[in-house]
Amino acid sequence: MFKGVLDGQACSWNKSLPTWESCYMQILQARQFSGERDDYIHAFVAYFDVSFTKCHKLMGFSTGPRSRATHWKQTVLYLEDVLTICEGETIIGSMTVAPNKKNPRDVDIMVKYSLSGRRCVVSRVQFYKMR
Template sequence: MSTIIDKAREIVAANGMSDKITLLQGKMEEVVLPFPKVDIIISEWMGYFLLYESMLDTVLYARDKYLQKDGLIFPDKATIFTAGIEDGEYKEEKIGFWDNVWGFDYTPLKATAMTEPLVDTVDMKAVVTDPTGVLTLDLYTVTTKDLAFVVDFTLDCRRSDFIHAIIAWFDIEFTACHKPIKFSTGPHTKYTHWKQTVFYLKDVLTVEQGEQIKARLTNKPNSKNKRDLDITIEYKLLTDDPHRAAQGVGEYKMC
């Protein structure tokens, strides 16, 4: 769609492939392909939290209109993972900042700041729970309706610590390759520009090793802009200690 296609044409010509590669500029939903069907669809459609500002709708449109019955999609599988993290210092820097802004009380902005997920790199040392896969998308079968979902999940605490936020990341798979290939955008692996998405909790959870957090994640495209996301996370700490019992709901907007 962008003007980088002009450079792509130069590169194709420089490599003597102008008679083999045809470049079309425009929106997938508007261009007319020179063939009724295609054998392969390749697309880098992933956004933050996998689905924010993603182009998956367009990939599904191309799949349904153009892909041969036995055609291939690269990549073809994506899984969203979550975990709980200790992040008190950074939370205080980002959220507590509004308590005193050069001597002025800006606390009315605190609630707004809490609704905005942070996209940043999380240190693996901050991860308190085991990772949990909450949703897997198969690009051969997924529909646009599946992109609005409600999933329940459990986080198992691997050590005694505080939990200030729940983070999310995704793994991508190319299962149709002769040697299956995958990569992760999680805190346990090499840096990617997707980083991780951090959802700060209103409460600070004090957890003990072996305890669990029961949670429910609700995701749906924003009604005004489908590339934005409305996300809700409900959580409850399962503990025998009444002094540490906690539950709550966080509502977030990625826009």
């Protein structure tokens, strides 16, 4: 088990590159994440996996925290408040990703999340800019 990661992964978005529009805005599906143990949550981690399915031999890689290091890294979305989660409690969240209106090479990210637990009750929206 990777000690720094509280929950397993969940696929929020699956996109085929040949059909991907260059001007994208994606509202990622609402997801539920369950605490595997009593702990604190300081951030969410976003990363991508790639599968090259049209090759003769299936190829791909992951940039996830449990995968071998690559040139690409994870995106860490730090939370305004540290969340206290108990084993079995659930965080519900969603994420919107869109190009920045002033600079399309930048990415605007909006994260919505809520937790109604024994030690922590929170519902928040946070905004991030990736350059």
